[in-house]
Amino acid sequence: MELTGRVAVVTGAARGIGRALAERFAAEGAAAVVVADLDFDGASGVAEAIGPTALPVRLDVSDESEISTFVADVLARYGHIDLFCSNAGITTGHGLDAPASEWERTLAVNVLAHIHAARAVVPAMLERGFGYLLNTCSAAGLLTSVDDAPYAVTKHAAVAFAEWLSMTYGDRGLRVSALCPQGVDTDMLRGGLAVGHRGAQVTVASGRILSAAEVADAVVAGLAAEEFLILPHPEVAKYEQYRVQDRGRWLAAMRHLRSTAPGADASQSR
Ligand SMILES: NC(=O)c1ccc[n+]([C@@H]2O[C@H](COP(=O)([O-])OP(=O)(O)OC[C@H]3O[C@@H](n4cnc5c(N)ncnc54)[C@H](O)[C@@H]3O)[C@@H](O)[C@H]2O)c1
Numbered sequence: 001m002e003l004t005g006r007v008a009v010v011t012g013a014a015r016g017i018g019r020a021l022a023e024r025f026a027a028e029g030a031a032a033v034v035v036a037d038l039d040f041d042g043a044s045g046v047a048e049a050i051g052p053t054a055l056p057v058r059l060d061v062s063d064e065s066e067i068s069t070f071v072a073d074v075l076a077r078y079g080h081i082d083l084f085c086s087n088a089g090i091t092t093g094h095g096l097d098a099p100a101s102e103w104e105r106t107l108a109v110n111v112l113a114h115i116h117a118a119r120a121v122v123p124a125m126l127e128r129g130f131g132y133l134l135n136t137c138s139a140a141g142l143l144t145s146v147d148d149a150p151y152a153v154t155k156h157a158a159v160a161f162a163e164w165l166s167m168t169y170g171d172r173g174l175r176v177s178a179l180c181p182q183g184v185d186t187d188m189l190r191g192g193l194a195v196g197h198r199g200a201q202v203t204v205a206s207g208r209i210l211s212a213a214e215v216a217d218a219v220v221a222g223l224a225a226e227e228f229l230i231l232p233h234p235e236v237a238k239y240e241q242y243r244v245q246d247r248g249r250w251l252a253a254m255r256h257l258r259s260t261a262p263g264a265d266a267s268q269s270r
Pocket residue numbers: 011012013014015016017018036037038039042059060061062087088089090109136137138139180181182183184185186187188189
């Protein structure tokens with residue numbers, strides 16, 4: 001799918017990867033880019049920087065009724081949605097110490113939001129015979145996430161839901177891609193590094209940290225090729241191969257990586 005003339009929606013677009021996607025889609029000639037985020041001031045700043053093709057909207061993706069009203073409003077305004085990017089996401093930094101409320105919040109933002117969006121937008125896409133869902137997952141959804149259990153579990157679920165959508169509707173005009181980056185230089189990763197979180201340190205030690213703009217480059221190429229898995233860090237495909245070939249060996253390697261992570265205290269298991 002080329003972006004020229006398209007109507008695109010990006011959630012979590014006030015900063016980071018979402019911002020870079022919105023800016024890049026506009027630069028590629030999208031007719032409209034909806035910049036949706038909980039942070040309305042941030043979304044407005046991004047929309048202002050993009051120009052008249054951008055529309056800022058305050059949206060909490062974890063709230064199903066907000067998403068369905070939002071999609072109805074965008075459809076009423078532009079007539080259709082070519083590309084819906086469920087990109088908003090959160091980390092917890094917690095393991096077994098994460099309370100149930102944190103699991104629920106992470107599930108709501110990282111997984112249920114993708115489901116609410118699909119429920120709201122897929123019927124119109126099927127009726128039109130075309131539509132594209134880009135769901136931002138993570139390399140954590142193909143591998144795991146050191147010292148962040150809710151993140152690892154919800155990102156796996158997000159990949160599973162994207163696969164399910166592609167299997168179920170891929171022959172009826174729906175395109176689906178799962179974006180699975182490793183480390184990206186955004187507030188999410190910077191916040192983890194600032195508090196010395198082991199997972200953030202492992203991410204930095206495991207490969208190149210890309211800019212959000214480099215992720216947007218990979219997305220534009222992945223959408224053009226209509227690839228299901230968009231891997232801005234190509235080595236993630238190799239790591240996933242190791243995992244499926246011999247899970248026991250892969251888990252032993254992950255335990256070693258975790259216990260020798262720079263700056264981490266191997267005796268601490270949160
Ligand atoms: N940064 C990385 O290293 C990395 C790696 C792999 C995957 N990802 C994924 O990429 C996506 C974007 O992450 P980022 O690094 O740009 O993070 P970020 O924290 O910089 O930006 C996330 C944005 O999502 C918004 N948001 C959070 N909860 C929301 C909600 N309920 N409703 C609407 N908006 C909400 C925030 O306001 C923020 O603008 C996430 O899904 C994340 O899990 C990030």
